[in-house]
Amino acid sequence: MHYRFSISMKKQIFFFLLLSYCLTSFSQEPQKYWVYFRDKSHTPYSIDKPLEFLSFKAVERRMLQGIAINESDLPIDPNYVQALADKGVGISNLCKWMNAVSIATDNLAVIEAIKSLAFVAQVKPVMRMIDPSRGLTKEKFEPIMSVDFPAFSASKYGASLNQIKMIGIDTLHALGYTGKGIDIAVFDGGFINVDQINFFQIAQNEHRIHPVWNYVDRDTNVYTRSYHGTAVMSVMCANLSGTMIGAAPDANYYLFITEDVAHETRVEEDNWAAAAEKADSMGMMIFSTSLGYTEFDDIATNHTYGEMNGDSTVITRAANMAASKGILVVNSAGNEGNSSWHYISAPADGDSVLCIGAVDPNRVLANFSSRGPNSSGHLKPNVCGNGAKIYVATVNSDISTSNGTSFSCPLIAASAACLWQAFPEKRSMEIFHAIEQCSDRYNTPDNDYGFGIPDFFVAFKKYEASTHDNPLEVFPKVLPTLFNHSFVVLWKNAEDATVTFSLYDDKGAMLSSQKQFLFKNEVQKIYFSDMADYQAGIYLLKVSNAKKESTFRLMKY
Numbered sequence: 001m002h003y004r005f006s007i008s009m010k011k012q013i014f015f016f017l018l019l020s021y022c023l024t025s026f027s028q029e030p031q032k033y034w035v036y037f038r039d040k041s042h043t044p045y046s047i048d049k050p051l052e053f054l055s056f057k058a059v060e061r062r063m064l065q066g067i068a069i070n071e072s073d074l075p076i077d078p079n080y081v082q083a084l085a086d087k088g089v090g091i092s093n094l095c096k097w098m099n100a101v102s103i104a105t106d107n108l109a110v111i112e113a114i115k116s117l118a119f120v121a122q123v124k125p126v127m128r129m130i131d132p133s134r135g136l137t138k139e140k141f142e143p144i145m146s147v148d149f150p151a152f153s154a155s156k157y158g159a160s161l162n163q164i165k166m167i168g169i170d171t172l173h174a175l176g177y178t179g180k181g182i183d184i185a186v187f188d189g190g191f192i193n194v195d196q197i198n199f200f201q202i203a204q205n206e207h208r209i210h211p212v213w214n215y216v217d218r219d220t221n222v223y224t225r226s227y228h229g230t231a232v233m234s235v236m237c238a239n240l241s242g243t244m245i246g247a248a249p250d251a252n253y254y255l256f257i258t259e260d261v262a263h264e265t266r267v268e269e270d271n272w273a274a275a276a277e278k279a280d281s282m283g284m285m286i287f288s289t290s291l292g293y294t295e296f297d298d299i300a301t302n303h304t305y306g307e308m309n310g311d312s313t314v315i316t317r318a319a320n321m322a323a324s325k326g327i328l329v330v331n332s333a334g335n336e337g338n339s340s341w342h343y344i345s346a347p348a349d350g351d352s353v354l355c356i357g358a359v360d361p362n363r364v365l366a367n368f369s370s371r372g373p374n375s376s377g378h379l380k381p382n383v384c385g386n387g388a389k390i391y392v393a394t395v396n397s398d399i400s401t402s403n404g405t406s407f408s409c410p411l412i413a414a415s416a417a418c419l420w421q422a423f424p425e426k427r428s429m430e431i432f433h434a435i436e437q438c439s440d441r442y443n444t445p446d447n448d449y450g451f452g453i454p455d456f457f458v459a460f461k462k463y464e465a466s467t468h469d470n471p472l473e474v475f476p477k478v479l480p481t482l483f484n485h486s487f488v489v490l491w492k493n494a495e496d497a498t499v500t501f502s503l504y505d506d507k508g509a510m511l512s513s514q515k516q517f518l519f520k521n522e523v524q525k526i527y528f529s530d531m532a533d534y535q536a537g538i539y540l541l542k543v544s545n546a547k548k549e550s551t552f553r554l555m556k557y
Helices: 011-028 057-064 076-085 108-115 162-167 168-174 198-205 228-237 267-282 316-324 405-422 427-435 456-469
Strands: 032-037 088-094 099-104 118-126 183-186 211-214 252-257 284-287 328-332 355-359 382-387 390-393 399-402 478-479 486-494 497-505 510-519 523-528 537-544 548-557
Touching: 032 267, 057 267, 076 088, 076 099, 108 118, 118 183, 162 168, 162 382, 168 405, 168 456, 183 228, 183 267, 183 405, 198 211, 198 228, 211 267, 228 252, 228 390, 228 405, 252 267, 252 405, 267 316, 284 316, 316 328, 328 390, 328 399, 328 405, 328 427, 328 548, 355 405, 390 405, 405 427, 405 456, 427 456, 486 537, 497 523, 510 523
Parallel strands: 183 252, 183 284, 211 252, 284 328, 328 355, 355 382
Antiparallel strands: 032 099, 032 118, 088 099, 390 399, 478 486, 486 523, 497 510, 497 537, 537 548
16 A cells, blocks of 8 residues: 655654564565465355354344345365465465465475366466565655644534544434444554544444454454554544544444555455455445555556456455445555655555545645546446545644545544434345435536545435335335244335235245235334244245235244
């Protein structure tokens, strides 16, 4: 990830010393490769028993959005992985979506032997060795800048008031939509002191911040390595009244380190893909990623602008796959707008990735904000948020400002959590398009601002009006869609009417049917109990009156 901003001489010296040590260590690491398998023919897992490899929340998210569980969800055949391990290679990450693993070895004879295995389709290098004397010429992350603060209003939002009001989130907060119940995965380079400083004390006390995995150090310590994720988190979930309030202070946050702040290699894309699969399997609803990849320490591995076509790089393919699983993937556009590269980076180039540019407090586009389109001509960025002179928390419990799409990205991702909390029946791509449609340049988009700056209250009002005009947009509801012995249907008629409830198996055979007369505008509960004798698997429930029919996918476990 490449961002160009000056830092103090003291920081430069520290960074150089740290980098020199890390590069020396890194140069001794074995070469890494991706090994792609031909199939999943012998995997012991079955899509009919998803709870053996996906969490309850992950299955429920798919069911609520009508997304079928398919072969891409199945874990890699463990026999294939064991066969590689038996060759003496180190196994780094498993990627079931691409049916591949990353391995580490310096033994070229072993690589040739792996290529000859009948179940191996392809072997590709993940990274090359780098010259320790070459060093890095660019800052990995935006520095936090000390400033003289203006006098803030008496608002509880303190320093964050303008960046919150700009996108209408203060109004959603006033209505009680603060991201509660929404699970957000945050991928970054480190989250120093998130477990200690006062901005996150409420969330920590309520056990809503969860360290998951550090893919660089291969452990669960995510409160290390970089302050960047700390600043990112403050934009989302800071909760210090009168000083700073994040866009979704009551959401649940799951933290992953995928970025190695000392290096830039394709291994980080590998880490991101592995983290995305893990977050999906845990049931995350939103990804917030302030990372992007174009150029690497070894220039021979650099991406080209042509690869920013929405479907070429490993990280973009993983991001698109995550979106296909019902996850809202939000990614920073990058900070290369005033550089020779100029364009957005991977995975922001993905068609299913909500790419976020940056504006200043006066709604003017930041000159560093990366531009679109992607190389296939798809509009990028999708929208913009405050990312220039934006207020963030520091690791010392202070507030300061910084510049970067790294911060407009979490601002929009967390705001999406508030909107989704208000309308939990919406699918991820409906939320995606609602954010575009509520933006101030929706009728005149361009590749600088995208659709412009969203107003989430506008999106809220549109959804609310749609709900009032079309009650069946909200009802019926089926709870839970993943059931064991029983489930309940919530129904609300626009008028007095007879409603039919029919249950089918996955082959279309009707198992039961019943009719009930329901009164206008009353929410009725229809219970389906005594389901214990039904076989585990997929079922279809059709609910209809004279004017409309709704079909639900259910799963019995």
